[in-house]
Amino acid sequence: MPETTGPATWPGVTVLLDPHDDVAVTVGLLERHDPDGGLVVVHPTPAVSGLASAAHDVLAGLGRAVNRLTAERLSGEHRAWRAVEAWLTADEIEHLVVLRADRLLPAVWERLMQACHRSGAGLLLVVHVPVIPAALAAVLAGTGHRTLADPALAHRLLTAGQRPLAPAVDAQPDGVHPRAEDRGRRAPVLIGEGLVSCVAPGFGRGRHQAGQWLAARDQAEPGIAAGIAEVQLLLAGLVQSSVDLDGTQAVLAGARSAFADHGFDLRLPGPVRLPEPGTRSLRGHLYGPGLPRPYDLLDHAAVARIRAGVANPVLAAGIAAALLSQLPTQTLHSLPWQALSQDERTLRLSHFHTASLLQPTPWTNPDRPRYTMVLPVPAPARALFRAARHFSDHGDALPHRMFAATRFSSLALEAAAANCGIRLPDQPDMHEEEFRTLHTAWPARITCTRTASNPHRLAPAPPARARPAMRAVLRAVS
Amino acid sequence: MTTWAAPQEREDHYLGLPGANVVATPALLALRDNLADVLAAKAMMCVHGDAGLGKTLSVNASLRALAPADVCRVQFRARPTPRDIRHVLFEALGVGGCPPTRPIEFDALLKDVLAERFRVLVCDEAQWLSRECFEFWRHLWDDRRTDIAIVFVGGGDCYQVLRREPMLSSRVYVWQEFRRLDREQILSIIPVYHPVWSRADPDDIAQVDAQAGHGNFRAWARITAHGVTALPRMRREHPDREVLQWVLGQLGGAGA
Numbered sequence: 001m002p003e004t005t006g007p008a009t010w011p012g013v014t015v016l017l018d019p020h021d022d023v024a025v026t027v028g029l030l031e032r033h034d035p036d037g038g039l040v041v042v043h044p045t046p047a048v049s050g051l052a053s054a055a056h057d058v059l060a061g062l063g064r065a066v067n068r069l070t071a072e073r074l075s076g077e078h079r080a081w082r083a084v085e086a087w088l089t090a091d092e093i094e095h096l097v098v099l100r101a102d103r104l105l106p107a108v109w110e111r112l113m114q115a116c117h118r119s120g121a122g123l124l125l126v127v128h129v130p131v132i133p134a135a136l137a138a139v140l141a142g143t144g145h146r147t148l149a150d151p152a153l154a155h156r157l158l159t160a161g162q163r164p165l166a167p168a169v170d171a172q173p174d175g176v177h178p179r180a181e182d183r184g185r186r187a188p189v190l191i192g193e194g195l196v197s198c199v200a201p202g203f204g205r206g207r208h209q210a211g212q213w214l215a216a217r218d219q220a221e222p223g224i225a226a227g228i229a230e231v232q233l234l235l236a237g238l239v240q241s242s243v244d245l246d247g248t249q250a251v252l253a254g255a256r257s258a259f260a261d262h263g264f265d266l267r268l269p270g271p272v273r274l275p276e277p278g279t280r281s282l283r284g285h286l287y288g289p290g291l292p293r294p295y296d297l298l299d300h301a302a303v304a305r306i307r308a309g310v311a312n313p314v315l316a317a318g319i320a321a322a323l324l325s326q327l328p329t330q331t332l333h334s335l336p337w338q339a340l341s342q343d344e345r346t347l348r349l350s351h352f353h354t355a356s357l358l359q360p361t362p363w364t365n366p367d368r369p370r371y372t373m374v375l376p377v378p379a380p381a382r383a384l385f386r387a388a389r390h391f392s393d394h395g396d397a398l399p400h401r402m403f404a405a406t407r408f409s410s411l412a413l414e415a416a417a418a419n420c421g422i423r424l425p426d427q428p429d430m431h432e433e434e435f436r437t438l439h440t441a442w443p444a445r446i447t448c449t450r451t452a453s454n455p456h457r458l459a460p461a462p463p464a465r466a467r468p469a470m471r472a473v474l475r476a477v478s
Numbered sequence: 479m480t481t482w483a484a485p486q487e488r489e490d491h492y493l494g495l496p497g498a499n500v501v502a503t504p505a506l507l508a509l510r511d512n513l514a515d516v517l518a519a520k521a522m523m524c525v526h527g528d529a530g531l532g533k534t535l536s537v538n539a540s541l542r543a544l545a546p547a548d549v550c551r552v553q554f555r556a557r558p559t560p561r562d563i564r565h566v567l568f569e570a571l572g573v574g575g576c577p578p579t580r581p582i583e584f585d586a587l588l589k590d591v592l593a594e595r596f597r598v599l600v601c602d603e604a605q606w607l608s609r610e611c612f613e614f615w616r617h618l619w620d621d622r623r624t625d626i627a628i629v630f631v632g633g634g635d636c637y638q639v640l641r642r643e644p645m646l647s648s649r650v651y652v653w654q655e656f657r658r659l660d661r662e663q664i665l666s667i668i669p670v671y672h673p674v675w676s677r678a679d680p681d682d683i684a685q686v687d688a689q690a691g692h693g694n695f696r697a698w699a700r701i702t703a704h705g706v707t708a709l710p711r712m713r714r715e716h717p718d719r720e721v722l723q724w725v726l727g728q729l730g731g732a733g734a
Contacts, residue, residue, distance in 0.1 A: 020644055020647075020648055021644035021645040021647075021648055022648050023620070023648045023649045024648075026620050027620060027622075030620065030621075030622050031622065033622070043617065043620065043621065045581050045582045045585055045617070046560055046581075046585075046610060046613040046614045046616075046617045047559070047560035047561070047581065047610040047613065047614060048581045048582070053581070053582065056580070056582045057582060060582060060586065066580070066582050066583055066586060067578070067583050067586065067587075069580065069583075100613075103613075128644070128645065
């Protein structure tokens with residue numbers, strides 16, 4: 001087996017002999033196919049051979065789309081296997097079962113073992129012949145593989161490692177309606193200042209959850225005020241699955257009430273203009289989590305569509321980032337890996353004025369305000385970012401930009417999203433003066449101030465001080 | 479190779495013989511029962527036997543009665559490859575657009591189409607298929623989403639070819655062999671097979687079968703076609719010894 005860097009507790013390779021090519025063995029294993037439960041059964045395409053084809057078969061087994069492999073730059077074996085390893089790792093696959101393994105090439109056996117070793121998945125090769133072929137035996141030498149002749153033992157082996165199913169749908173909080181079609185047009189209102197009844201659906205939940213969060217924070221770090229990023233994360237998380245303005249307002253009003261109880265004056269920006277029906281643009285609108293939008297919400301259903309419609313992890317993460325941030329693709333192009341937390345739970349977007357980039361350049365003016373929005377990444381979408389990280393990190397180091405590992409353009413992302421049936425945020429014309437940036441994202445504009453008893457103000461962080469070298473560049477440019 | 483969606487009953491007969499009837503031979507009746515079981519089980523079946531014994535006609539006639547809207551037939555005249563089968567199925571299933579270039583993409587498309595509703599795939603001349611081709615059929619059938627039954631029809635060494643493949647041995651639900659009709663069957667079947675023979679002397683029919691028919695429907699279709707030509711030409715109402723001599727002469731002697 002080639003050099004590997006996988007986990008020490010790798011379950012290893014098992015070979016199941018099916019000497020009579022019994023239909024019960026094949027169909028029985030195919031019925032166990034359950035990617036959500038960590039068990040993937042690969043049914044190789046007949047009459048093709050080669051490393052790239054084998055990788056595409058595994059991608060298909062993982063549930064990824066294989067109808068745009070060239071467009072997604074996954075037609076070559078190297079990138080296709082990187083995608084396989086990325087998805088195996090990100091989806092935490094426990095067992096990879098490969099049927100008709102006796103018909104595969106030795107190079108494919110080796111690559112399968114390598115991918116499974118690196119991702120920590122156990123590999124079950126099903127050979128439909130009485131004895132292990134000599135070529136396979138040679139590849140297996142030294143791997144400590146097991147050989148099973150009884151399919152029942154194989155089923156027991158697979159059952160032992162399988163994890164329980166995750167809940168299939170998002171639990172919708174009270175008063176929050178995720179369907180964009182449900183919303184009606186209204187006159188401009190303020191997101192934070194509207195009149196909200198304390199008995200409105202969602203108010204109680206917002207107040208309760210914000211109160212719990214503040215109490216827990218007080219207990220953990222008494223006397224230390226929360227950073228504005230933490231407050232953004234809390235509020236965005238409270239309303240993330242909502243696209244109904246009434247529901248969002250009620251939840252945020254409840255949260256404001258809880259903050260007031262703890263001695264904080266939480267202020268939210270406004271007003272909100274709702275987009276015209278049929279429009280794809282949010283230009284000039286206040287936008288952010290919980291507000292109506294003319295495109296998809298990053299929920300369970302959208303993530304499932306992304307998984308079924310894209311095989312390239314970077315494009316999958318790009319679609320997720322576009323839906324989550326609601327920013328145009330061309331803005332996301334500069335998103336650095338540092339924006340994503342190590343556990344993929346948060347995405348921190350900072351807007352720098354120069355050319356609307358999400359990372360500073362030598363020409364970034366450190367004295368101009370920087371807008372930052374921290375968003376919670378919904379649980380089902382984290383695996384997409386995790387897969388993109390694995391795909392991008394091939395040995396040496398991650399590239400600086402999150403989407404540098406593939407061709408990442410508006411057109412590429414739009415085409416990938418269309419294959420998933422996903423509507424992306426609009427792509428503004430760069431020649432226009434005004435287009436959507438973090439200026440108009442409501443979480444980036446909230447403030448939180450201690451009331452008179454403790455006048456400590458939580459506000460967007462001051463601009464980072466530029467390094468001397470950068471200052472020199474700025475002076476030269478000016 | 480060819481595909482055809484729904485052959486007319488007359489087209490089932492060799493030479494498209496006008497006036498020929500589909501006769502409920504014991505083999506056809508058994509086939510209809512077997513096909514009903516195979517369709518119910520969504521299984522695989524193999525119908526084999528020498529050429530001209532009525533396998534294809536019996537399968538077509540039975541499926542016309544059992545599942546007229548669900549049948550997709552493919553036939554190969556030379557040794558096909560899995561690529562050929564993919565393209566023939568693409569055409570036979572009426573999938574729109576251009577066929578995908580990658581096998582994995584092609585198979586995914588075919589499986590999507592075959593998952594839409596139940597279909598019976600009839601693969602005629604299955605003796606021409608290679609191991610890779612059988613692997614392809616198995617792949618489609620084993621897939622969890624596809625909703626299909628597969629009927630292999632083949633002459634010559636079809637049985638030996640399919641039996642050699644363990645993947646099919648464990649999957650074929652029914653093996654049915656078609657055999658030559660014996661003398662008794664010929665005497666009861668041929669008079670109802672075509673009006674030409676309805677008033678023929680049984681001894682004459684038996685002699686023609688011994689000399690040229692050999693219990694083979696395809697041979698009898700040829701004999702009958704010549705008989706249909708001979709009767710008006712020789713101003714006869716029904717075939718007599720003289721007519722039969724002429725017919726046998728047309729067939730190249732055969733002891734005439």
